[in-house]
Each structure stands twice: as structure tokens, then as C-alpha cells.
Amino acid sequence: MRELINGGQAIVRGAIHSGCNFFAGYPITPATDILLYMIRELPKVGGIAIQAEDEIASMGFCIGAAMTGKRVMTATSGPGISLYSENIGLAIMGEVPMVIVDVQRMGPATGGATTVAQGDIQFLRWGSSGGYPVIVLSPTSVAECYSLTCKAFDLAERFRIPVFLATDKETALTISTVDVEVFEIVPVRERQIASAQADFVPYRAIDPDEVPVFTPYGGAHILRFTTSTHDEYGQLTKSPEKVHKLNERLAAKVEMHSDEIAMVKTDMQPGAETLIISYGVTTKAVEEAILAAREMGRRVSSVTIHSLWPVPEKEIKAALSGVSKVIVPELNLGQYSLEVERLAPDGIEVVGIYKVDGEMISPNEILEQGGLK
């Protein structure tokens, strides 16, 4: 069953499928469509969606609503992520389940509002003080805009953390013919709520990677939420032992579960000496380049990264084994290639294909600059 829709619409459908019932955002090209769809569509499913006075308030509204038990999402672009930054840190510290869509446009600063880019990939990971981990997913198609939005909600519930969907102007706004029957349906994860009978301590965690159980404001328990370094009761603390335990856990709850988060798609060709690693909008060009290269008799493999952060190290390392060259095309000056370089054993040549002129990387550019012609 075919439809003509764009990635933004698929994101909104994914959010509604996942039970999203609160959205706040601020207009910014090229993410505005998502805001407008949410404002019109969420009330139909009993949800709330409003335009806030700025990006800081958008995040604040979402965080407040999340702590009453709503499933929340917001959407913006790079300049908006800059303004989200302090509250991203707060959401990490307070352990707020939320989904943040970044429809990337060309930077720096206001840059090119209607221009495709992939320049926020390191920013999303490192864009809050302290450098604590977040989860970043990146769809390559309209269908994946749907399924990865669902997955983002799932992971936000699982880990009580902000989960980003890193998309871009091209993927979000290009209208594509899609077969909606092939959309992957992600089961909706029920929120675990603290039992009304048992004692409740808001940030109690026994294991070093434990995610504390949630309770909403207005529920059975009194909830203390805080953005400051806290003990398990949510009270400010400077006790090195408690501070260490908290900060280690905020990282460990994600990093110790990177296997659970890792999502990659591999297309390995036996005997291939060249590997192409890509993500997001650039992947479609890679797929066409690979077909063309193989037609010319080249042996080449590819890995598409759907979960950019935490870096799926095991999967990337496995794909790197046996190749002599890895090509990383991206619409920036070389960001994810830093991760690939870090993981590539000595002797493997890492070739970055970077583009920041506002156009997409074409299959032909990958063939030529990747030495595949």
C-alpha cells in the first residue's frame, strides 16, 4: 500500500504509535512541519502540543510534563539544539525519558536554514556540560523515520534518558513514495511505575547500571526531582562516594548496555577490501554506489549505522576486520570518521568524503573519491 509522505510525517506517526501525548516546540526550519503536525494531530489522541516561547521553554515544558508521566517529544534543528543544551544536561541528570528530534540543517550558527547537513553528530553526543552519554539514532529513509522514532521512545523508556533522532532537511522534507506495509512496527514499552505499596526513593539504584524506577508527580509517592548532584533521595550531596556512584551510573546505565542499543545494517561481500560506513541521508547514495561498484566487479562491503551513540563499537570492529580501506562519507568536515579512526586497527586507511556545500553526496562522488571507479 503506497503513500506519498515525508520523513517528518513518518516521525509524527511513529510518535503517535509510541503513545506520545505531549509535545512542545519552537518554529525552526526545517523542523517546523513536525511542530505543526503535532499541534494539529496530538489533540486527536488526547495529547497536548503547543508552541513555546523559545527552545529553552520547549525543553522545560517537555521535561515538566514527562515527570507527570507524559510521553514527550520535541523537535528542532541545530540552532535549537544549542538552546536545548542546558536542559539536555538536566534531562540526563534528572533521568527524564524524552525524545528529541534534530532535523539537521547546515551550520555553523544560523547557517543554511533550508540546506541539508549532518553537522550535529558530535554536538548531539557532547552538547551538554559534563559529557555524559545520550542515545542518538539516525534514520536513512522515511520508513526508518517511523521505526526509529518508535525505537527512540522505547529506549527513552528503557533508560530514562533523552534519546535523539538525528535526521536532516532532506530526509524529513523530501516527499517519497513509501510502502507503509513494510514499516517496521516496534512494540510499545510500558512504563514501569513504582508500586504504590512499597517505599519509594526517587533515585535508588542498587546495581551500578540500574535505571531507577519512575513515579509521576501526582501519583502514589512524593517525588523529588533535581538537576543538582544528588543522593538517592534527590537531595543535594557533595559526598564523594555518593557523587561518584551517581555519575558513574549515569554513564554505565547506557554504556554497559550498548549491545542492547546497537543497531546497524551490514551488507558484507566476501573478500571485500573496502568498507563504506555511513548513516542518515548519505546512506542512500552509498547503496547506489555499492551496486555500481559491484557491477564493475569491485568487492565492497557496507555498514549503515542506525544507532550513532553509543558507538556500536563491536559491530564496527567486526566489519573492519579484513578490509584495508574504510570510506566514511558525511555531510560535515569529518565527524563520525573520528570514531571510525579510533576503532580502525593500524594499517587500515580511513578515507573521509566530506561535503559542506549544501548539496548531498552523490553515488558518483563516493565511487570517485573512494577510489572505486
Next chain:
Amino acid sequence: MSDQAVTTYLDEAQLPYFFCPGCGHGMITDHLNAALVSLQLDPHKVVVVTDIGCSGLADKYFTTNAFHGLHGRSVTYATGIKLANPELKVIVLMGDGSCGIGGHHVINAARRNIGVTVVVFNNFNYGMTGGEHSVTTPPGGFTSSTPFGQLEYPMDICQTVAVNGASFVARTTSFDKGLPDLLATAIQNDGFSLVDIWELCTAYYVPNNRFSKNLLENTLTSLNLSTGIIHQATRVEYSRAYRHSVAGEAGKAAMISRPILPKYQSDLDQRVGMIIAGAAGKKINSAAALFCRGAVLSGLWANQRNDYPVTVKSGHSVSEIILAAKEIGFSGITKPDVMLLLFKEGSMTVHSQLAALNEEDTLYINRDLLPVQTKAKLIPIDFTQTGRWANKKEYWTIIALSKFLSDTRIYPLEAFKEAVSAWSEFAEDNLAAIEAGEKLR
């Protein structure tokens, strides 16, 4: 909640207060506790929201729910909480510093009349960071960052929110015996309420200015600021207003799927890249969208990528369309097979694709844009020959696409007509325009 009356909302285990001796914060916290005791609210249904500054220490003393957030952003968290769960009583405690950094949020919360109560712990300087000046530091006031005296005029928080839609606004001092009642009234107010409480910072503002209770009261007089209830208005509280405004939407199907079932056939067996170069406001994108729907009705796969400047009704508007018999991967067009050059705004942004056209390609061009240098097969369109459409430029794209389909039969013209009938707001005119395009020679 048990039937027994609550005698305090303060957590004995956290007492005594951590505030400096003589600081007004402890007095305000006591008064707020008294207000809560008088109201007998269920602590589970109360959220005390604070942010950064000494006032941000106050939430820990309450047995209610608490949210301690970022500097100046408390009102945004409170808004999210109230909007999501209107049965909660949401009380924001913020300092004068937060009123500065978060002033925008305070003003917009007042504009919405969101049902939260803002209690301002106003001691004219930043107590936590070392006594710097704030938006309420009185003229000439000495602070660590105004060692030569404050030059900026103090913000009247009360009037600021009053003129911007707040429904209850009051000003007083921490010495006011009536404060518990005033706070209780503010908390009971249905919409946005704010109580600006002037008080002493004994760590900084008092020693730096030889300030006192008397001088505090004199400052009120010299700035011509009244105390007590300053403003009251009847407005619908925002979270209720929102629910009322969207009530008619409940239960409607969201994000309705609009499948396009193929009814026609196309013989197209290779990928075709088309570029329509036009001008903003001339319905380039909407005509291209209808054209794509016609293609999908004919069993094809279609992609539409639009390019435009940030302006809406001026500048270029370009639609790139890919048609194919199978699913389309890469959505870029490095070299188009067909170009429709309709308006000069568009022609200025597509010169590289225009230059890339070769002998096998086709260029449909508005006759007015001739001459043009191209290797492509040139098909000029004379829009003056389109009868009543000659001056209706917003139909020219439909006309050009209709001519293209008539010439190439890339998919049946009937499919385009059906797409227009099913999905266009201006179906009748668009159908007539298609017919005009068909007749063009």
C-alpha cells in the same frame, strides 16, 4: 491523604534552614508553610518548583513533591507540569536573579495565565554567587558587580506580569504578618499568580548598602511602588483553555493514512529526473505534488524534493522530481533528464543542472526566458496561447506538466487528472489548466 489535618508541610529532618542568619528566605519559607497548612492541600498534589540561587534551597524543606531545575527555567518546568496534570498545585519559588535570566518565561507564563503561583524571593542581588546585581537592584545600589553603584533601573516584576495577562499579582515584604494569607490567596487563584516579596540579604545587600528593614520600606516609597494586591483579573486558566479549545478534536483519527492505489499503467522502465524551476508563490510545489500523485496512481514510485529560500512569496521555488518503476534510493538529481524552466527566479538557481543537460534531454521553457544556451531538445511554451490562463501564472506549472505528459505519455494524463480531482483544492481550475496544456502545440 488521611483525614487528620496536616500540621506542617516542612520536613523536620531537614531543619533548621541552611539560610544565613537574618536572611528573609527562612521567613518566606515559614509563611509559605503556614499558607499550605491553612489550605490543607494533599502534599501528593503539590509540586514546589525551584531553580538556582539561595531560594532554590527552599524546596528541600517541603514534604510535597519538588522539582529543582536550571537557573531561571523554573516557570517552564512548572508550566509543563501544570499543563500535563492540571489537578496539581504548582508553586514556583524563584529569586530576583531568576526573574532576570528567566524573565521571558515569567512574562509568557503570565500571558498564558497558566495556573502556577510564582513566589519571588526578592533581595536585590545574587546571594549564591557573591552578591552581584540583579534586575531588581535599586538605583545606586552597591553590589559586587556594581561597586560604583547600580546604573540600571529596577524592573517592576509586578507591573510586568500584570500588563501581560497575569490574573493575580501582589507585592509585600517578608516582614508582612499577612503574608500567609496573601500566599494562600495566590495559591488558590485559578490562573497565573505572582507574589513579589521584598526581603533582606544579610550576607551581601545589607552589609554592602547598610540596608535595613526601614531602608527596604523607604525604597518601596521612593520607587513609588505600592504593596498588597496590585492586580486581579478574571481569565480562563491556560491548561483548561487549551483542553477546551481542542475538545472537538478528541477521538478523530490522527495522521490518517492516505494510500494511493494504482489504477493506471505506465511503461516507464528507467529512472527519470525532472527539475521544475519556478518562482515562489506560483504553486510549483503543489503542482509537482499532484504530478507525483498521478505517477503513483500509475504504479510508479515518485520522489519530490523542494528547494526554496527562507522567504515564502518571493525568490525561487524549485521542485526536483524522480519517477521510477521501482523504489527510489538516492533522492538527488545531478543531471536531470527533463527540465521545466518556467520563471526567471528559478532559472537563476538551476544553471549547473541546465548546463548538464545533453542532447538526449528535454528542456521545456517559458518562451519569455529565451534565448537559452543548451544542448537539450528545446520545447518552448507560449503561455499567451493558453487563453484565460495567460495571466494566471499559478496555473502555468500544471499546464507545463500537462504538456509534458501529453508529449511523452510517461504516465497517462488521466492519472494526472484523477490526482487533481482527488487532491487539489482548486480541482476545477486545475483540470481546465490540464486541458489547456494538452492543447498547446
